[in-house]
Amino acid sequence: MEMKDMQTEEILSAGIDIGTSTTQLVFSRMLLQNTGGFGKIPQIKVISKEVIYRSQVYFTPLLSREEIDGKWVDRIIKKEYRKAGMKPADLSTGAVIITGETSRKKNAEDVVEAIADVAGDFVMATAGADLESVLAGKGAGAAELSRKTEKIVANLDIGGGTTNICLFENGNVLDTACFDIGGRLVKVADGKITYVAPKIRWLSEQIGLEIAEGQNVEVKKLKVLTDAMAEILAEAVGLKDADVFIEKMKTNHAITCQKKPELITFSGGVASCFEEIGELFRYGDIGVLLAQSIRENPIFQKGNVCKAKETMRATVIGAGNYSMNISGSTIEYTEDTFPLKNIPIVKIALEQPEDIADLDEKLHRAMQIYQESRGEGRQIAIAMKGLKCPSFAQIQEIAEKLTEQYDRECEPDNVLIIVLEEDIGKALGQALHHRIKNRRKIICIDGIYCESGDFVDLGEPIVSGKVIPVIVKTLIFNG
Structure with missing residues (x-):
């Protein structure tokens, strides 16, 4: 630094x-x-x-x-x-x-x-998959492109196992999706098919193909398969009405946003093969063939495709450059508390003055739901939108209810972590400090949006301690 x-x-x-x-x-x-x-x-x-x-x-x-x-x-x-x-x-x-x-x-x-x-x-x-879609889209330059052109941009990051899709408008995420469409879902070696992923085996059967491990490689047959995979991707971004294959081929969920992309970008390993000529199976898979099918697909050819800023490295650049947020600078925290990793978020409603009255009850219910699914005693972070311009009395009441309920619900060595959207972190943090004194450590930050089910990482304070680097993320392993 x-x-x-x-x-x-x-x-x-x-x-x-x-x-x-x-x-x-x-x-x-x-x-x-x-x-x-x-x-x-x-x-x-x-x-x-x-x-x-x-x-x-x-x-x-x-x-x-x-x-x-x-x-x-x-x-x-x-x-x-x-x-x-x-x-x-x-x-x-x-x-x-x-x-x-x-x-x-x-x-x-x-x-x-x-x-x-x-x-x-x-x-x-x-x-x-959702976080991967966002990071790949930002790393590919799709978010920036949507901001510059004022158009809706869809980025399709096509890797070995999945295609991650993210729609952007004015630099903001509209929706994400992920599908089991990728270049290494069929592997080949020495002229033989050595691996076929289960969903690809199913898709092959649906379109009248028999593709199985041990078969000789037939380019025409595999091209029919990759053409079908490209067609599913065109449907996935809303360029064509979806058919029955969409539901089966999705990894987590499809796009639900009703807005249609006006520009398309492609990233990922398959996209890096768009310009390649020569041996189709030099990578031991169908990646080059899938790239050809996407380039030749008539729907994508009409879809106003723009060149991505990054292809092969879109996700890794997204992870390095776009995973971090910066907290607001009106924050309060106890020294020597950082870093904290993988802290689960419990979100409660606090947007209007009338939400204060039962804030303690809402925290109790949210903690009950969390503890039923994850167990008691684990460190959590409480997320709230917060009031836009609270009075001194309102800040004091919020602090009182949070402090009393947190003390009842949580272990003495748990840090009281509050994550706010509105710019009230310093005021609320000082009110919490006044009540808690040295009984437990506190962190109260603002300028960060997150939801229940997210996890948050808090790095060491930077810029002379004025702000905290924050990563809001998912930790979903698809096993």
């Missing part, structure tokens, strides 16, 4: 992507600046992001179809840190994301947590 002057600070970030086909890493430099002006409340913003190191692209090492070779991934990460001249202690933020079919391996969660520990105290472990 380097201070440029009183108003700016430079931090380093890591992005690590362990995907179905490939594993890769990037390091980025971010410049934070206080845009609040002299004598005003600080307003800390990320004003620039620059990728300063890109690793080579490795095939993701596997011990078997069900298990990642965690030791080999560990070697890859350590090797690339050395090549980049980077130490874990140099990093202020970052994310390890495990994606596609790799997130379904039986040891996926253990591997990604172990890699996060090796990568640095502030590099956070993440998984989940």
Whole structure:
């Protein structure tokens, strides 16, 4: 971390992507600046992001179809840190994301947590198709494109095991989806088919093909399959009415937003094959053939396709550059509390003054629901929208109800963590401190949106302690 002057600070970030086909890493430099002006409340913003190191692209090492070779991934990460001249202690933020079919391996969660520990105290472990869709879309430049053109942009990140879709409007996420369409769902070697994923076997049967392990490779037959896969993707983004295949081929959920994309971008390993010619099966799979089918698909040809800023590295750049949020600068916290990782969010309603009256009851109900599903005693964070312009009396009442109920519900050594959207973190935090004194540590931050079911990581305070780097994420391993 380097201070440029009183108003700016430079931090380093890591992005690590362990995907179905490939594993890769990037390091980025971010410049934070206080845009609040002299004598005003600080307003800390990320004003620039620059990728300063890109690793080579490795095939993701596997011990078997069900298990990642965690030791080999560990070697890859350590090797690339050395090549980049980077130490874990140099990093202020970052994310390890495990994606596609790799997130379904039986040891996926253990591997990604172990890699996060090796990568640095502030590099956070993440998984989940929705988050992957957003990070890939941002890394591909689709969010920025939607902002510049004022059009709705859909990015399709087509990897080895899945296609992650994200719709953006004015730089904001409209919707996400994920489908089991990818380049390594059929593998080939020495002229033979060596692997067919279960859903692809089902799809083949539905379109009248018989594709099975041990068969000789027939290009025409496989091209019919990849054409059908491309057609499903066109339906998935709303360019064509959906048929019965959509429901079966989705990984988690389809697009529900009624808005249609006006521009399309493609990223991921398959998209990086769009311009390739030559041997169709040089990667030992149908990735190049699927790329051809997408390029030749008449619906996509009419769909105003734009070139993505990044293809192969979209997700890893998204993980390194776009996973972090910056808290508001009117915050309150106990020193020596950070970093905190994988803290589950419990959200309660607080938007109007009338919501204060039963705030303690709402917290009790939310905690009951959480404890029934996750068990008692675990550290949680309480998320609320917050009142826009609360009075002194309202702040005191909110603090009183939260303090009393949290003391009843939670262990004495649990930190009271409050995550607010509205700019009231400092005022509420001071009121909480006044009541709690030294009984427990507190963190009260604002400027962050999250929902129940999310997890939050809180890094060491930066910019002279004015703000906290925050990663809001999912931790869904699709095993």
